[in-house]
Amino acid sequence: MAQIVIVGGGPGGYEAALVAAQLDAQVTIVDSDGLGGSAVLTDCVPSKTLIATAEVMTEVAEAAELGVEFRAADGGATGLHVDLGRVNERVKRLAAEQSADITRKVEKEGVRVVRARGRLEGDGVVVAESEDGTVERLHADAVLVATGARPRVLDSAQPDGERILTWEQVYDLDEAPEHVIVVGSGVTGAEFASAYLALGVPVSLVSSRDRVLPGEDADAAEVLEEVLTRRGMNVLSRSRMASVSRDGDTVTVTLTDGRTVEGSHCVLALGSIPNTAGLGLEEVGVTLDDGGFIETDGVSRTANRSIYAAGDCTGVAMLASVAAMQGRIAMWHFLGDSVKPLDLGQVSSNIFTSPEIATVGCSQKEVDEGTIHAVGVTLPLSGNPRAKMQGIRDGFVKLFCRPGTGIVVGGVVVGPRASELIHPIALAVTVSLTVDELSHAFTVYPSVSGSLAEAARRLRRV
Numbered sequence: 001m002a003q004i005v006i007v008g009g010g011p012g013g014y015e016a017a018l019v020a021a022q023l024d025a026q027v028t029i030v031d032s033d034g035l036g037g038s039a040v041l042t043d044c045v046p047s048k049t050l051i052a053t054a055e056v057m058t059e060v061a062e063a064a065e066l067g068v069e070f071r072a073a074d075g076g077a078t079g080l081h082v083d084l085g086r087v088n089e090r091v092k093r094l095a096a097e098q099s100a101d102i103t104r105k106v107e108k109e110g111v112r113v114v115r116a117r118g119r120l121e122g123d124g125v126v127v128a129e130s131e132d133g134t135v136e137r138l139h140a141d142a143v144l145v146a147t148g149a150r151p152r153v154l155d156s157a158q159p160d161g162e163r164i165l166t167w168e169q170v171y172d173l174d175e176a177p178e179h180v181i182v183v184g185s186g187v188t189g190a191e192f193a194s195a196y197l198a199l200g201v202p203v204s205l206v207s208s209r210d211r212v213l214p215g216e217d218a219d220a221a222e223v224l225e226e227v228l229t230r231r232g233m234n235v236l237s238r239s240r241m242a243s244v245s246r247d248g249d250t251v252t253v254t255l256t257d258g259r260t261v262e263g264s265h266c267v268l269a270l271g272s273i274p275n276t277a278g279l280g281l282e283e284v285g286v287t288l289d290d291g292g293f294i295e296t297d298g299v300s301r302t303a304n305r306s307i308y309a310a311g312d313c314t315g316v317a318m319l320a321s322v323a324a325m326q327g328r329i330a331m332w333h334f335l336g337d338s339v340k341p342l343d344l345g346q347v348s349s350n351i352f353t354s355p356e357i358a359t360v361g362c363s364q365k366e367v368d369e370g371t372i373h374a375v376g377v378t379l380p381l382s383g384n385p386r387a388k389m390q391g392i393r394d395g396f397v398k399l400f401c402r403p404g405t406g407i408v409v410g411g412v413v414v415g416p417r418a419s420e421l422i423h424p425i426a427l428a429v430t431v432s433l434t435v436d437e438l439s440h441a442f443t444v445y446p447s448v449s450g451s452l453a454e455a456a457r458r459l460r461r462v
Contacts, residue, residue, distance in 0.1 A: 001026050002335060005126045005140035006327075007118035007279070010037020011320040012146035012310030014102055016327030021109040023335040028138055029111060030118035030128045036099040037148050037311075039320040042168040045098055047191060049091045050171075051352045054198035055416075057082065058354050061198075065391040082199045085174040092171055114138075120145075120280040123306060142306050142334045145286075145294060146327060147279065149272035149312035156243035157183070157268055163251050164244055164266050167192060176201050177265040181253050183241050184269030185212040187351050190224065192267050194353035197233050204234040204261050206241055206253060213351065217364050219378065219398070220357045220414045227355060227394050236261065244268070274313045281307075291315065298341025300330035308334065316342070319349055348426040350419035355395045358422035361410025361429040362400055374409050376400040377458045379451050381415050386446035392416060399425065399435070399455040406434040406460065415448065424452055435459040 002025040006013045009031030020027045034041055060070075060080060070080070103113060114136065116128035126138045151166035153159060159166050167188055178201075182193040185207030193205045205212065205228070212228070212235065213221040229235055240256045244266050253261045274292045282288060285304040287295045293315030300308045308330035311323030325342060332339035348360035362372040381387040381395040395415030401408050411425035428438050439456035443449050 002142070003140045004028070004142055004144065004331070004334075005030065005118075005138045006144045006146060007031075007120075007126060008037065008146035008148060008275075008311070008313075009033075009035040009102075009113070010146055010148050010311055010323060011039050012148075012323035012327035013037065013144065014106055014327075015324040016144050016146065016310060016331045017106050017111045018109055019328045019331040020335060021106075021111050023331065023337060025331075025335060027111045028114060028140075029106065030114045030116055030126060030138070032115065032117045032131075034096075034099045035102040035106065035113065036095075037146075038150075038168070039148075039323070040098045040102065041095050042171075044320050045095045046091045046171055047167065047188075047195075048352055049094050050087060051191065051195045053082065053087050054195040055354065057200065058198045062391060080200065082176060084176045084199070087199075088171045088173060119278065120284050120307070123284055123304070142308065144300075144327060144330050145276075145279065145281070145302075145307065145309040145313060146311045146323070147275040147313045149274045149318070151268065152271040152273050153268060154270065157241065157266075157270070158244075159268060160246065163246055163249070163264065164268070166268050170267060173265075177263070178202070179204070179263035179265070181206065181251065181261055181263040181266045182269060183244070183253060183266060184271070185209065185235075186215065186269060186271070187213065189267075189269030191352050192269065193233060194224075194228060196267075197228065197231055198354055202232070202234075202263075204236060204263060206236050206239050206255070206261065208238070208240040210237055213357070216351065216357060217359060217398070217412045219364065219396070220359075220412055223394055223396070223414050224353055224355065224357060228353075272312060272318060274315065276313055289315070296326070298329075299333040299339060300326045300342070301333070317344060317347060317349075319347065321349075322347055346426070346430045348422050350422065352419070355415045356413075356418035358413045358418035359411070360422055360426045361408075363410065364398070364412070367400060372400075372409065373402065374400045375403050375459065377455050379455050379458070381448065381451060384446075384448055384451045386448050386450070387415070389446065390416075390448075392448070397421075397451040397455050399452070399459060401435045401459050406436055407432050408435060408438060408456075411452075417448075421449055421452070424449065 004020045004027045006029045116130040128136045183206045197203045242256045251266045287303040294309040310326035351357040366372045378398045398412040400410040408428035413421045435456040
């Protein structure tokens with residue numbers, strides 16, 4: 001029976017454990033924080049739970065267009081209020097419950113979970129050191145490293161856990177901030193800025209680039225920035241942070257051009273650092289890149305062929321779905337099951353702002369630069385009948401296909417629940433459907449998804 005030791009219990013680790021157990025391996029997970037990792041305990045599950053409340057606030061705030069009014073008992077107008085303390089209690093409770101569910105699931109499959117910090121000590125040996133000092137040496141035929149990443153901080157912007165916060169620390173707030181300054185306009189920064197704005201908190205977003213979400217579809221980013229600005233966010237473009245300081249209840253962000261922004265709280269969204277230091281990786285022949293991320297091939301192998309890696313510690317794509325697939329692929333490969341290398345061209349992703357931005361396959365930038373030979377069409381949701389009924393004014397559906405064959409190679413959806421609407425495009429990309437096949441599938445009328453079929457019909461004529 002193959003012996004598998006997994007260091008780290010996030011999506012890459014626990015999904016790998018489930019696959020290995022299914023294939024009759026003896027599996028041990030060494031984890032110090034709780035199964036689910038940051039995805040469940042401090043990142044994806046908590047942030048999207050917070051965002052779920054923000055979504056309700058957005059829908060209610062815009063309900064007047066649909067004829068819905070909120071009045072007090074005496075007939076006067078009444079305002080909306082969010083109890084952030086209760087919201088964060090729910091956030092942490094759901095995260096803990098999800099972690100417990102994962103633990104029960106893997107243990108039911110016969111996986112052993114060791115609460116300890118793991119490190120490699122020569123080929124095939126993992127040292128697990130518990131908080132009480134207990135040390136256990138685990139021998140393995142293969143090791144999977146899935147230790148994740150942590151928020152990046154700077155010497156000039158040190159979090160204090162009270163008013164200067166990383167995205168992992170915001171769930172300890174008992175009351176809504178008076179004014180949040182979010183530093184960083186990538187995915188994490190945009191999500192938190194959008195969420196706090198929807199919760200009724202004044203927000204300033206410090207962006208070092210000329211637009212929010214500089215790495216995403218430019219048309220989508222333009223829609224999002226226009227919406228956020230219209231709703232009252234102060235977006236500071238081309239503004240690089242120099243430092244963050246605190247004086248009592250006031251936080252000051254100083255920019256490199258000398259300007260300052262004051263608020264009650266600051267959320268730092270400056271990227272991630274891989275948790276790879278002190279694991280003994282380089283000593284056993286595992287190669288790290290300049291950023292400290294583990295280098296892997298398409299089946300999650302490192303330079304040491306008996307050591308695999310999955311998740312954020314590889315820097316391949318900071319997505320829980322990718323981490324899980326990397327972990328599964330690693331175990332399928334090592335244990336001799338059928339496996340295909342990871343294909344990032346089939347990965348669908350979503351940014352949980354309001355509106356949401358979902359993407360899959362090739363990008364507009366790749367098409368414009370000629371990296372991928374494709375044609376595209378964009379349909380604004382403002383022309384969709386169901387969107388009109390729901391009061392949706394912002395967003396669009398964009399679809400790309402190969403000229404000649406019509407094979408769907410990518411798409412973008414911007415709008416409410418874009419994370420759900422992207423799935424038909426993801427299926428089309430994965431199995432190489434043509435726009436003919438996509439357009440011939442029935443859609444419900446009226447439905448927002450009808451715009452996907454309409455985009456496919458229009459591409460048939462391109």
